Amino acid sequence: MGLKGRGTIPAPFSKMRNRIGRFFYRHPGVEGFLFALPYMALWAVFLAWPVVYGIYISLFDWDPLRGSKFVGLANYLELFREPRFWNAVVNTFKFAGMTIPLILGLGFVFALMVWGWGRKRRGIVVVQASLFFPYLLNVSIVAIVWKWLLERDVGLFQHYLNSIFPSAPVFLTEPAWALPAIAVATAWWLAGYRMLVFQAGLEEIPVELFESAEIDGARPYHKLVHLILPLIKPSLLFALVLTTISAFRTFGQVLIMTEGGPGWASEVLALYLYRVGFDYFDIGKAAASGVVLLFLILVITLLGVRILGLKSELQ
Amino acid sequence: MRKSFLWALVIGLILGVWATAEPIKLTFNTLFHEADAKAMEKIIEMFNEEYKGKIEVELIQGRWAQYYAELRLSVLAGTPPQIGICHTNKLVEMADYLTPLNASPVGDLIEMAGIDPAKYVDAAWAAGEIEGRHYLIPLDTHGWGLWYNKDIFAEVGLDPKKPPRTLAEFIDACERIKAAGYYAFHPAEDALPRKLRRAWYVFFWQMGGQLFDEDYIHATFNNPKGLLALQFLVDIFNDFGWNEPGSNGYNQFAAGKLGMLVAGNWFYGTAAKSGVNWGYAPMPNFFGTPYTWGNSHQLVIPLQPKGTPREVYLAAMEVIKFISEHSYIWTMYGGHITAYKPAAENTELLASEYWIRSGKWLNEMAQKGLVHYPINHPKGSELEHAIQAQIELAVNGVISPQEALAKAEEECNKILQGG
Numbered sequence: 050m051g052l053k054g055r056g057t058i059p060a061p062f063s064k065m066r067n068r069i070g071r072f073f074y075r076h077p078g079v080e081g082f083l084f085a086l087p088y089m090a091l092w093a094v095f096l097a098w099p100v101v102y103g104i105y106i107s108l109f110d111w112d113p114l115r116g117s118k119f120v121g122l123a124n125y126l127e128l129f130r131e132p133r134f135w136n137a138v139v140n141t142f143k144f145a146g147m148t149i150p151l152i153l154g155l156g157f158v159f160a161l162m163v164w165g166w167g168r169k170r171r172g173i174v175v176v177q178a179s180l181f182f183p184y185l186l187n188v189s190i191v192a193i194v195w196k197w198l199l200e201r202d203v204g205l206f207q208h209y210l211n212s213i214f215p216s217a218p219v220f221l222t223e224p225a226w227a228l229p230a231i232a233v234a235t236a237w238w239l240a241g242y243r244m245l246v247f248q249a250g251l252e253e254i255p256v257e258l259f260e261s262a263e264i265d266g267a268r269p270y271h272k273l274v275h276l277i278l279p280l281i282k283p284s285l286l287f288a289l290v291l292t293t294i295s296a297f298r299t300f301g302q303v304l305i306m307t308e309g310g311p312g313w314a315s316e317v318l319a320l321y322l323y324r325v326g327f328d329y330f331d332i333g334k335a336a337a338s339g340v341v342l343l344f345l346i347l348v349i350t351l352l353g354v355r356i357l358g359l360k361s362e363l364q
Numbered sequence: 365m366r367k368s369f370l371w372a373l374v375i376g377l378i379l380g381v382w383a384t385a386e387p388i389k390l391t392f393n394t395l396f397h398e399a400d401a402k403a404m405e406k407i408i409e410m411f412n413e414e415y416k417g418k419i420e421v422e423l424i425q426g427r428w429a430q431y432y433a434e435l436r437l438s439v440l441a442g443t444p445p446q447i448g449i450c451h452t453n454k455l456v457e458m459a460d461y462l463t464p465l466n467a468s469p470v471g472d473l474i475e476m477a478g479i480d481p482a483k484y485v486d487a488a489w490a491a492g493e494i495e496g497r498h499y500l501i502p503l504d505t506h507g508w509g510l511w512y513n514k515d516i517f518a519e520v521g522l523d524p525k526k527p528p529r530t531l532a533e534f535i536d537a538c539e540r541i542k543a544a545g546y547y548a549f550h551p552a553e554d555a556l557p558r559k560l561r562r563a564w565y566v567f568f569w570q571m572g573g574q575l576f577d578e579d580y581i582h583a584t585f586n587n588p589k590g591l592l593a594l595q596f597l598v599d600i601f602n603d604f605g606w607n608e609p610g611s612n613g614y615n616q617f618a619a620g621k622l623g624m625l626v627a628g629n630w631f632y633g634t635a636a637k638s639g640v641n642w643g644y645a646p647m648p649n650f651f652g653t654p655y656t657w658g659n660s661h662q663l664v665i666p667l668q669p670k671g672t673p674r675e676v677y678l679a680a681m682e683v684i685k686f687i688s689e690h691s692y693i694w695t696m697y698g699g700h701i702t703a704y705k706p707a708a709e710n711t712e713l714l715a716s717e718y719w720i721r722s723g724k725w726l727n728e729m730a731q732k733g734l735v736h737y738p739i740n741h742p743k744g745s746e747l748e749h750a751i752q753a754q755i756e757l758a759v760n761g762v763i764s765p766q767e768a769l770a771k772a773e774e775e776c777n778k779i780l781q782g783g
Contacts, residue, residue: 201610222610312757327433
């Protein structure tokens with residue numbers, strides 16, 4: 050009785066509800082907009098506005114205490130003249146070139162393993178959790194652990210490696226090895242989450258397709274290339290965008306593991322930006338390098354989407 | 365009439381009680397961590413106890429890496445701490461963000477607080493002034509010295525009570541230790557790039573080298589002295605076989621595998637806990653004058669927002685004065701040598717194990733003017749990064765010392781000349 054009583058809406062409210070209903074019916078976009086509004090407000094304040102403000106201050110010799118001076122594109126020109134900046138750009142591309150395939154490849158292999166074996170084995174949840182676990186760690190912890198592992202005197206990995214190969218490189222102190230070592234640590238950290246993304250994509254593929262492929266005599270390789278890869282394209286796109294962004298923004302692990310060294314051998318753009326901004330306090334120039342980084346990520350991501358032919362998925 | 369007077373009296377009394385009961389709250393943001401953070405905690409706890417109900421200090425510590433960036437940003441955001449720390453050589457970079465204590469918006473705070481400059485180590489006090497404006501109250505001097513393993517010394521036939529003082533003695537000690545199968549010497553703590561740079565500074569300064577000309581227009585280290593200093597550093601890790609590139613001296617020493625280590629006074633806690641039978645000595649005289657690398661922590665009032673009450677400034681100065689007067693605790697537990705002369709004569713400090721085993725030697729170096737401060741320039745951080753990148757490459761054998769100095773010189777000149 051109580052429920053029935055609560056369900057009755059007084060006449061004036063009922064009229065209002067009908068009117069609102071009619072309004073949303075006539076303007077179908079408004080309802081969606083209102084649902085998105087709280088997020089959009091936060092996004093505008095904490096993401097869009099800082100980006101716009103960053104672009105704005107990149108045009109200034111920024112010094113709020115003594116007064117900022119408009120310098121146009123001078124910060125960009127100074128940046129482009131600086132060999133250290135270009136070194137950081139090259140290092141960023143090198144790092145992305147190593148880390149993106151490594152993370153996606155590992156994530157995909159893990160996903161295939163869990164998905165393929167998961168149906169047959171009971172303890173697969175433990176394996177899955179173990180593979181995902183590193184992703185739960187903070188970047189500082191990941192970097193410190195790997196730094197210890199690769200330490201010359203007390204590093205576990207370095208110790209066993211040297212006992213097999215006495216003249217093996219000391220990874221974090223040799224220019225040629227510093228970035229690859231950080232890339233491996235990063236892949237260990239991030240591959241678990243990509244595994245989940247790929248696994249979700251794999252679960253979506255109807256079993257019937259595999260059955261009919263088997264009837265047609267398809268081998269595992271054929272199933273992988275002609276069935277699995279085309280059908281997990283949306284997951285691949287998501288993982289690619291995510292990994293590209295994180296690879297180009299890489300900062301914490303480089304700062305902790307090598308401080309950008311030896312020399313500038315592992316100084317990536319985000320670390321360069323941080324130093325210019327917060328060590329040298331040249332905020333205008335740091336903002337300019339931030340804009341360049343943003344532009345790079347945008348171009349590379351869109352390029353990836355285009356190359357993979359995923360326009361339809363995006364739409 | 366009478367009734368309203370009584371009401372006013374009651375309200376006045378309540379407000380008065382409320383006003384007197386509410387202490388002035390101050391924030392003290394430091395970059396200390398580990399032993400020195402604990403020492404500062406002790407001092408601030410004592411202060412809060414003594415000034416209960418009047419001044420209350422909230423201590424925030426431990427964020428070393430971003431400290432100066434945070435301090436600047438907090439000033440810009442209008443929410444600075446009322447007390448902070450500044451290294452002496454950072455003053456030129458930070459001056460705009462600090463309150464000139466003798467010309468603050470409420471007057472000469474040094475005079476108002478009754479702080480007597482004569483009670484501080486002269487050089488440390490003098491370092492706090494730019495163009496007649498005094499920004500810093502000295503807290504300490506800290507720096508590098510020589511830590512050595514007495515058991516290894518005895519094992520290789522060296523006198524554990526006589527650590528090497530000259531280059532010849534030093535080379536002899538290193539060769540004996542190396543022959544016994546130990547790492548002989550590490551000149552730079554954990555060999556981070558900035559530590560390698562400091563080690564090179566020490567050798568270079570000992571030869572009488574100057575990093576830059578007086579006007580900071582040109583780098584002046586790419587010369588035979590600079591080269592000899594760098595070659596010596598490179599050889600320690602390579603040709604001499606006294607250690608290996610990329611090795612961590614802290615770990616080697618604490619594991620009992622290293623004969624001699626150059627490290628700061630902050631290594632005391634680790635050394636004491638390591639179980640190693642260690643000794644401490646002033647920096648050996650390698651090349652002429654036995655300079656060591658060092659610096660000085662100083663107390664500051666960051667630039668406060670307009671309209672900050674006079675009471676807040678005075679309370680901050682009260683805290684600073686208290687810290688100075690109790691800085692023997694700072695030395696005893698934090699390891700840094702107090703810059704406040706009366707505190708350095710504290711009997712408890714002079715009888716403490718820290719002072720007897722290592723502090724007195726660092727103090728001796730400071731008193732003799734052998735603690736050499738680093739680059740003091742608005743672009744100091746940028747210059748130091750430019751130098752250390754090349755030093756590290758040379759130590760790791762990637763480029764020659766000549767190349768390293770030439771590149772570092774070129775980069776420094778570009779930075780100095782705005783190229």
